[in-house]
Amino acid sequence: MATKVKTIRSAHSRPGEKVKVLITRDRIHRRILEIAKQIRQDFPDEPLLLVGVLKGAVFFLSDLARGIPGEVSLDFIAVSSYGKDTKTSGQVRLTKDLDASIEGRTVIVVEDILDTGMTLQYLLRILEQRKPKRLRVAVLLDKPERRIAAVQADYVGFSIPNEFVVGFGLDYAERYRNLQGVGVLSLKAHDKAGKSEA
Ligand code: IMP
Ligand code: MG
Secondary structure, three states, X not given: OOOOOOEEOHHHOOOOEXXXXXXXXXXXXXXXXXXXXXXXXXXXXXOEEEEEEEOOOHHHHHHHHHHOOOOEEEEEEEEEEXXXXXXXXXXXXXXXXXXXXXXXXXXXXXXXXXXXXXHHHHHHXXXXXXXXXXXXXXXXXXXHHXXXXXXXXXXXXXXXXXXXXXXXXXXXXXXXXXXXXXXXXEEOHHHXXXXXXX
């Protein structure tokens, strides 16, 4: 039987934009629960602080946090990376800092996607200086082919090919974050300009 490729049209897309489903909502939810369980197994007796990177990580973080039993707290940090097109430029800027100190705490940075690694490299450098007890990284998606900075995630939801993806928190020009699953966005050439916020 031929494989059916689902395209999301409807209210989400503008003319010239197409989204093809890559990972369904159900697969994402199942995988997040596995990661949540793994995290608690790795730190059985410790209060955990999940640090979500706004805005892309909020959906991942909210499912992850609810899947981890025991003591879990949340904080948020925001960065901006500038670039034309659907690529990041590597210039990263902190736009919102954490509310509280992380000194002596077990911190898990929760990010939507690890692409070039520039964003996480920057964040990890800042957070290391604040002397957490442990610092770990959980990402929903990993695009290993695109890596520039030597950064690795401790927990990875899915490794994906080198395509621009949207949904489940990931945006194109601030849109598509609310898609239930993750899909590959394709654009007609003249629609490609845009800024993407982390
Ligand atoms: P990095 O600094 O290149 O690793 O990219 C990190 C940020 O770029 C992510 O947190 C996303 O906000 C954004 N990004 C990278 N790849 C994608 C993608 O395929 N879709 C949407 N956003 C992306
Ligand atoms: Mg992000």
